[in-house]
Amino acid sequence: MSSASGYYVGIDIGGTNTEIGLIERDGSVKCLESIKTTGNGFETFFAETCEAITKITNGEKYLGIGIGAPSANPEKGCLDNPINLKWGTVEISKIFNQRFHVPVKLINDANAAALGELRFGRAKDWHSFIHVTLGTGLGSSIIYENKVINGKDGFAGELGHTKISDRHRLCTCGHYGCLETYVSANGIRRTVYELLAARQDESELRSVNYNDLNPKLIAEYAHDGDPIAIKAYNITGQILGDKLADVFALLNPQGVCLSGGMTGAGDVLINPVRDALFSSLLDIHKHDIDLRVSDPDSRIAVLGAASLVMDINQ
Amino acid sequence: MSSASGYYVGIDIGGTNTEIGLIERDGSVKCLESIKTTGNGFETFFAETCEAITKITNGEKYLGIGIGAPSANPEKGCLDNPINLKWGTVEISKIFNQRFHVPVKLINDANAAALGELRFGRAKDWHSFIHVTLGTGLGSSIIYENKVINGKDGFAGELGHTKISDRHRLCTCGHYGCLETYVSANGIRRTVYELLAARQDESELRSVNYNDLNPKLIAEYAHDGDPIAIKAYNITGQILGDKLADVFALLNPQGVCLSGGMTGAGDVLINPVRDALFSSLLDIHKHDIDLRVSDPDSRIAVLGAASLVMDINQ
Numbered sequence: 001m002s003s004a005s006g007y008y009v010g011i012d013i014g015g016t017n018t019e020i021g022l023i024e025r026d027g028s029v030k031c032l033e034s035i036k037t038t039g040n041g042f043e044t045f046f047a048e049t050c051e052a053i054t055k056i057t058n059g060e061k062y063l064g065i066g067i068g069a070p071s072a073n074p075e076k077g078c079l080d081n082p083i084n085l086k087w088g089t090v091e092i093s094k095i096f097n098q099r100f101h102v103p104v105k106l107i108n109d110a111n112a113a114a115l116g117e118l119r120f121g122r123a124k125d126w127h128s129f130i131h132v133t134l135g136t137g138l139g140s141s142i143i144y145e146n147k148v149i150n151g152k153d154g155f156a157g158e159l160g161h162t163k164i165s166d167r168h169r170l171c172t173c174g175h176y177g178c179l180e181t182y183v184s185a186n187g188i189r190r191t192v193y194e195l196l197a198a199r200q201d202e203s204e205l206r207s208v209n210y211n212d213l214n215p216k217l218i219a220e221y222a223h224d225g226d227p228i229a230i231k232a233y234n235i236t237g238q239i240l241g242d243k244l245a246d247v248f249a250l251l252n253p254q255g256v257c258l259s260g261g262m263t264g265a266g267d268v269l270i271n272p273v274r275d276a277l278f279s280s281l282l283d284i285h286k287h288d289i290d291l292r293v294s295d296p297d298s299r300i301a302v303l304g305a306a307s308l309v310m311d312i313n314q
Numbered sequence: 315m316s317s318a319s320g321y322y323v324g325i326d327i328g329g330t331n332t333e334i335g336l337i338e339r340d341g342s343v344k345c346l347e348s349i350k351t352t353g354n355g356f357e358t359f360f361a362e363t364c365e366a367i368t369k370i371t372n373g374e375k376y377l378g379i380g381i382g383a384p385s386a387n388p389e390k391g392c393l394d395n396p397i398n399l400k401w402g403t404v405e406i407s408k409i410f411n412q413r414f415h416v417p418v419k420l421i422n423d424a425n426a427a428a429l430g431e432l433r434f435g436r437a438k439d440w441h442s443f444i445h446v447t448l449g450t451g452l453g454s455s456i457i458y459e460n461k462v463i464n465g466k467d468g469f470a471g472e473l474g475h476t477k478i479s480d481r482h483r484l485c486t487c488g489h490y491g492c493l494e495t496y497v498s499a500n501g502i503r504r505t506v507y508e509l510l511a512a513r514q515d516e517s518e519l520r521s522v523n524y525n526d527l528n529p530k531l532i533a534e535y536a537h538d539g540d541p542i543a544i545k546a547y548n549i550t551g552q553i554l555g556d557k558l559a560d561v562f563a564l565l566n567p568q569g570v571c572l573s574g575g576m577t578g579a580g581d582v583l584i585n586p587v588r589d590a591l592f593s594s595l596l597d598i599h600k601h602d603i604d605l606r607v608s609d610p611d612s613r614i615a616v617l618g619a620a621s622l623v624m625d626i627n628q
Contacts, residue, residue, distance in 0.1 A: 128466060142564065144463060151566020152442060155598050162560040163594060165479030173596055246476040247564065250456065252465020280477060282487055284469050 007062040009053055010306030012112060012299075013037060013069040015084040015136070018045070020052040021299060022062065023306035027120035029299055031056040042087040050099060064103040064309025065096050068112025068301050073154065077106050105308035109301060110157060111148045113294075114141035116304025117257050122292040126254040130247055132159065132240075134215075134260035137172070138180035138187075142251065159247065160184070164239055183240045185262060189213040191232045203228035219265035233268045241276025248277070248285050255290030259300070263293045321376040323367055324620030326426060326613075327351060327383040329398040329450070334363060335613060336370040337620035341434035343613055345370035356401040364413060378417040378623025379410055382426025382615050387468065391420050419622035423615060424471060425462045427608075428455035430618025431571050436606045440568040444561055446473065446554075448529075448574035451486070452494035452501075456565065473561065474498070478553055497554045499576060503527040505546045517542035533579035547582045555590025562591070562599050569604030573614070577607045 007030065012019045014037060022031040033052035037045060053065075069092065071082035077093025079085075093104040107115070114131035117123040123131070127146045133139040138160030142149040149156045160180035167177030169190060181187050192205055192213060204221050205213070205228050221229035244256055256277075262269060274291050281289065294300060321344065326333045328351060336345040347366035351359060367379075383406065385396035391407025393399075407418040421429070428445035431437040437445070441460045447453040452474030456463040463470045474494035481491030483504060495501050506519055506527060518535050519527070519542050535543035558570055570591075576583060588605050595603065608614060 144458070149458060149565060152568050153566055153598065155596070156564060156566040158563040158566075158596060161563045161596050163556065175594065175596070242477065246560070249472040249475045250470060250561065250564070251463060252467055252470040252472075254466050280489065282469070282472060282475050282489070284467070 007057070007060055008306040008309050009057065009062055009065040010302040010304070011049065011065065011067045011069075012301035012305055013067065013085075013109065014301075015070070018049065019299060019302050020049060020056060021302040021306065022056040022060070023303060025310060027303050029302070031058075032299065032302070038085065042085075042090050045087075046095065053100065062102065064105065064312055065100060066112075066305035066308035067092060067096070067104065067106045068109045068305040069106065070109050072106050072108045074106050074108070074150075075154070077104070079106075103309050103312050105312075107148075107305065107308055108141075108154075110139035111141045112304035112308075113139075113259060113301040114143050114148065114257075114304065115307050116298075116300035116302070117259075117294060118143055118146065118304075119307045120303045121298055121300045122257050122294055123255075128251070128253045130159070130244070130251070130253050130256045132244075132256060132258050132260075134184060134258065134262035136185050138184045139260075142253075144251070144253075159243065162243060162246075164243065179239070179243055183236055183243075185215050188215055188218060188232055188236050188262070191235050192218060192228060195228045195231055195235075199228065199231075201227040205229060215262040215265060219262075219268060222265065222268045230268065233265060234272045236262075237269050237272025238276040241273040241278075242280055244273070244277045245280030248281055252285065255292060257292045257294055259294030259296075261296075264296065321371070321374055322620040322623050323371065323376050323379040324616040324618070325363065325379065325381045325383075326615035326619055327381065327399075327423065328615075329384065332359070332363065333613060333616050334366040334370060335616040335620065336374070336376065337617060339624060341617050343616070345372075346613065346616070352399065356399075356404050359401075360409065367414070376416065378419065378626055379414060380426075380619035380622035381406060381410070381418065381420045382423045382619040383420065384423050386420050386422045388420050388422070388464075389468070391418070393420075417623050417626050419626075421462075421619065421622055422455075422468075424453035425455045426618035426622075427453075427573060427615040428457050428462065428571075428618065429621050430612075430614035430616070431573075431608060432457055432460065432618075433621045434617045435612055435614045436571050436608055437569075442565070443567045444473075444558070444565070444570045446558075446570060446572050446574075448498060448572065448576035450499050452498045453574075456567075458565070458567075473557065476557060476560075478557065493553065493557055497550055497557075499529050502529055502532055502546055502550050502576070505549050506532060506542060509542050509545055509549075513542065513545075515541040519543060529576040529579060533576075533582060536579065536582045544582065547579060548586045550576075551583050551586025552590040555587040555592075556594055558587070558591045559594030562595055566599065569606060571606045571608055573608030573610075575610075578610065 008023045010021045018037045020033045035048045071080045079090045093106050097104045128144045131141045140159035141157045161178045163177045169181035171178035171181045218229045322337045324335045332351045334347045349362045385394045393404045411418045442458045445455045454473035455471045475492045477491045483495035485492035485495045532543045
């Protein structure tokens with residue numbers, strides 16, 4: 001069969017849910033299933049994923065399986081003890097290959113999303129860009145001339161652990177002052193709490209406890225005019241924009257694509273990002289800032305994972 | 315003639331001096347001439363460079379000319395109005411090609427030095443690294459998988475214009491808080507002056523005026539135990555190390571190579587760079603920091619320029 005047509009399976013393993021899609025070469029999602037990732041170890045996960053693949057493919061021939069996952073080691077085809085999954089080290093490519101007898105490719109979850117944007121999404125007209133995912137933490141990928149920059153050990157793209165000027169917040173990595181201590185779901189609720197402690201503004205957020213705080217709720221309050229919520233998004237956006245200006249100075253990319261739940265806040269986040277980025281950029285970079293936001297309904301990480309096996313010679 | 319042997323001309327155009335070398339394929343410098351860059355416009359410079367080429371080649375056949383220069387546009391083969399030279403825009407590749415009838419290649423001066431280190435110098439065993447030149451300003455290049463990262467418009471590598479936390483110093487670019495306002499020959503004398511203003515320490519530096527201050531002099535005082543000079547190098551090194559840690563997080567390179575006159579200060583600069591870099595790095599990057607210093611006598615930028623024409627099919 002020519003590789004110019006056919007189906008591919010894309011799997012996006014997230015901390016909570018895993019999506020499994022049957023994807024056409026043009027990026028159309030023919031069929032999609034979702035399962036819970038966590039719970040009963042890798043064996044249960046694997047059994048449920050196999051069931052989902054059988055269901056979505058439904059006897060249809062497909063040419064490969066691409067997997068995006070946390071702590072993925074693409075060269076070895078294994079997951080290196082992903083922190084949130086507690087599976088230990090899993091030779092996931094080999095396991096899927098032995099079960100389904102098609103080529104299996106593995107990639108880091110952040111890179112899967114970036115490749116999805118590059119091939120089918122917001123970055124279709126780019127070859128070099130930065131992809132930033134604002135989730136519980138801050139994930140990022142650098143695409144340069146249509147390829148992921150992996151770095152010496154596959155650890156490139158750790159924008160979330162570059163440092164910001166105010167270094168008093170402790171990060172999950174053990175250091176102080178990492179970008180993701182501000183710019184992430186966890187970061188913005190820390191900012192809200194700091195603001196509530198520092199200021200006198202009345203705010204509906206004073207009646208929400210820390211564990212219930214999340215970017216969506218804060219965005220709702222911001223859209224209703226809550227001064228603390230607005231200020232929290234302002235600070236978050238400004239810190240991200242400042243840091244992106246550094247990345248522009250270093251790499252001179254075509255643009256930045258933001259994704260993740262927090263981008264649902266819209267202008268209350270994006271405007272301060274753009275303003276800070278613009279005001280810090282060198283004049284030579286300034287004329288054409290391109291800041292895009294991912295389409296949250298596009299299943300871009302599933303598409304990116306599937307794209308891994310689209311160019312293999314069958 | 316096979317391209318496996320033969321001679322190449324490398325030209326390193328600096329703000330003050332230009333070096334012209336006859337280079338062998340293994341990086342040996344067979345002959346070297348130096349002329350003043352500035353003075354009487356491009357015509358005079360070109361005449362003197364031609365004379366130097368004729369002198370060093372001395373009838374010997376050579377296979378091409380590589381040029382490293384400020385404000386170089388490699389694609390167009392021209393210099394785009396280099397600020398310190400006042401030559402306007404010069405189609406330098408075409409001009410040299412018409413005179414010498416060999417292939418001519420042009421590259422940015424910072425990238426010429428980085429390519430020299432990669433092929434013949436401190437980075438011979440690397441494929442991906444950061445090259446930082448500490449001169450009047452701070453120049454940098456990113457080499458990834460043996461190639462220069464140029465970016466969309468050829469403006470990548472502007473590490474000197476990434477921002478540091480203390481944003482009160484005005485940069486030549488018009489922004490405040492650029493790295494090179496601290497980490498450069500100009501930066502360190504600003505730091506000395508701030509320290510002299512802020513502190514009460516006795517210091518020989520109190521008898522030196524601003525215009526006479528330079529990194530070499532400050533290093534001499536530091537080696538003699540002058541507290542202000544030591545502190546100034548400490549601050550400079552720490553700020554650079556912190557910023558390099560960000561670059562490591564983003565790009566996970568094999569290492570960093572520092573060059574330029576300031577590196578002559580030795581440990582008084584390099585130790586705080588290494589300490590700050592190490593303490594800010596993620597644990598995954600920490601096990602093998604590689605920080606190297608260029609050999610100041612290696613004519614590395616001339617070699618890097620010459621290397622541009624070594625792989626052309628003759």
